[in-house]
Amino acid sequence: MTTETPALSRLVPVRRWKSFFESYGQEFVILAALVVLFVGVGFYNPRFISANNLTSMFVGNAYIAIAAIGMSMVIISGNIDVSVGSLIGVLGTISGTMAVNGYPVILCWLVPVLIGMVINAGVGVLVAYVKIPSIVVTLGMLSILKGGLISVTGGAWISGMPPEFMIAQFRLFGLPSSVYFMVVLTALAALWMKYSPFGRAIYAIGGNPEAARVTGIRIQPAIVGVFTIHGMFAGIAAILFATQLQVIQSTVPPNLELTVITASVVGGVSILGGTGTVIGSTLAAILFAAIGSSLVFLNISAYWLRAVQGLMILATVLADMARRRRI
Amino acid sequence: MTLVLNRMLRHEVILGVLLVAALIVLAGQSEHFWTADNLLNQGRLMAEVGLIALPMTFVIVTGGIDLSVGSIFGLSAILLGVFWQNMGLPLPVAMVAAILVGGIAGLGNGFIITRFKVPPLIATLATLALYRGLAEGISQARSVRGYPDWFFGLGQGEVLGVPSQLWIMIVCFVIAAFILGLTTFGRTTYAIGSNEVAARFSGLKVDRAKLLIYGASGLIAGLAAVIFVSRVSTTRSDMGTGLELDVITAVVLGGTSIFGGRGTVIGTGLGLILMQALKNGLALSGVKGDGTIVVIGAVLIAAILIGNLLSRDGD
């Protein structure tokens, strides 16, 4: 792989501003892009930055940001999960079905999260112990979950969930709960990744597995752990996804895995593993939401949305590569 | 050398056994499965995926991946219509131009990957969105129809009783198998996948090889798009959505290691046939589409699982 060993330097805490910018450079870039977008489009049409529109941007996309937290961890550990969209579809359907059938609300929220953890723990075992590359396992899971969901539900819509089930629509101080979920989970995950031994182990494994082994990290359980935690975030994302509207389409949301992976990568998570933060991925998810919304405000045909997304990924990745070379 | 060859072929043998078993079971399920008519027709249906799977084998053997093939497919399809109808080029010229655009798009991938050292997964994830976006933006929802009759010979016609595109696929298959198995270029491809740094140090032209491989991937995606347009007689910007998953599944099922350095064109051929046989055979024996998706996913994991378990015993 690469000749330098970034992971080792990261294991030794260096407290200097330069290193601060090195580790959070991408976050600042996205923040800057967000500011440019808000100011630019806000000039064009002030309603873009009205409280209403900002809230809607967060609310409609919080679940993507939350799923991207887990995805970032998986990618930082040097793996990938292309089945997350299907998993969210399945877990959301389970949650909604339970709610309609009168199970206690708390179970409707917890059971899907647990199922997500169990399923992804299985994926982790296949990756870590049986040594099947994660892209192959999750490519298979993508088909199994997607096909299985339609086989079982026939694609019937779920509606008539009790109001107390709709957790994404709860409000506190005027803000919907999904915003709190997004902020709190991102903060917790960021702290945990930075300061807990497990978080550091994930960086070490992704950066240089051999070095990680030498320093006494048990790689296999750690990989299973990462996938399990990713399953938990997917579960929470699924609950928010399912409770956002009065109806649940019991199918897999199209292209969701791509959006989630894109958020992680643009957020600075290197696909080579070993670097990146979950704050970046959340910011990137917000940026995408803002771009989607701005296209409507700027009267740009949605035809070009995908082209913009592609250019953005390219631009961030190229810039990231250029920066790396200079360091 | 024989040892390496043995290890390489082991997966193909497992796959062959799996395929024969599947064929026997499926033939027992429906009397329509094992008929010349059906088999030739399946050849027609799998030609596009099969064609793209060939350069994809090279891509994955180098340790890379190309997620943008479905989008290049869509872009070439749209441009075929635009070149012919909106720009008034003669259809044969438009066909060549559309295929070349595919090649250029592929070279674009290769350039980003080799020049800027962007990991292939990310580079092609970006161009997956970019090329599809271009296809959607350029077409602005307009389909191009009304091609002359001779054009349909490519996608709907037959030569000596065999679908035309199947001939093209067979020719490409032989060429690909020859290049990967028996030429210096093929050895370079394996060397890059096994250890890129070592390949560079031993003086192999790594970047040039990668550029060519990604370019070929785009070029063939363009060719497949032209065949597909001829088969369905219209262009749409959503053509080929999700195609990359089918292609990658076939290649990985064929035993090409996603880590690079291992894989054969024959394996890809077997993987492709197994996948298509499952799709077709299950449909004929009354399994619905969503059930078939589940089976293919399970077979993908199982095939790699068995291969891994067996190779561990062998070590």
Place this chain on the structure above:
Amino acid sequence: MRKTLFLTAALGLTMGVGTAAMADSPWTGGDNLPTSPLACDNTPGAAAAMPYDGGAVTGAPDLKGKPIKVVDVPKLIGIGYFNATSKGIADAAKELGNVDAKTDGPTQANIDQQVSFLDNYITSGVNGILFAANDPVAIAPVLKKALSKGIHVVGYDANSQPDAREWFVNQAQFNGIGKALVDDMAKEIGEDGAFAIVTSTFTTPNQARWIAEMAAYQAKCHPKMKWLETVEAQEDNNLSFNQATTLINKYDDELKGIFGMTSVATPASAEAVTQANMCGKIAVVGLATPNAMKPYVAKDCVKSVVLWNPVDLGYAAMYVLRAVVDGDLKPGAKSVKAGKLGELQIINGSEVLLGAPTTFTKENIGNFDF
């Protein structure tokens, strides 16, 4: 910093291209085929008599009254609308007693997959095919192949080229839907109200046709209404909700109404209006299945929903296919019997007209379950 510049430059570039490319028709999302808006009052459109223009089956065995196997391949499976047509087909098959019908299809509205599904069923030896085309031209070759193998082919919901199938069950004429929707909207927001449209994609043939007809009818009969814009939201619940919400935020007081062009977009738009507390201030008019709309109609957030009954559509398609197989429906016929629906009229040469679209309101929506 270079990165930021790069990003902004890239964004700016793309946006420039985007704006330049979209300065054509006043209503985005419509197709550019000729339109035929109906009269502003309720004079029915003149139906020009046309000779049969459907295809012909060759070598079909005589199966009059005998059991037949039928496959239904909709655009995609797993959405409420096609679940309903599938139910209608199953109901009719049960009623007829001599039909073995099943629904199977792609999980995304994708022509490549739909063609493969049809091809496999042709090989497996069915006697009849029901379809809703993702693309009228792309599906034609495989349907012609079915006809050439003695398989009867009847379309519903979304047509193919006429010569690639025998009959097509038309749920409602495009200009009829256009008139119904625009009239409803005008009634709710007034003759000078401004509205926006949420559609699936600009490439979806039916939606594009309706939008074009709506534009023509609005220009003719409600010239002061103002179209603001059309946004795409695929057949995706959350995206539709986000797009509708953004429209509300963008236009604020100016926006008086939203058209939902799909059975997914309409309930999602109603949800967006509800969550923005704009019920009564922004009208939602659109095509939707009653079950998905019941909560909003009950809360008076949505006054009326327009749709033909998709269960009836599937039911009629199945009856038409049986009539074709039995030889009861031949080219030149003026009408066809379809079980409980009675006699259905034949229009445009080879299309069976289901009838006028139904408008569901608070009073009658409880009577429908699909």
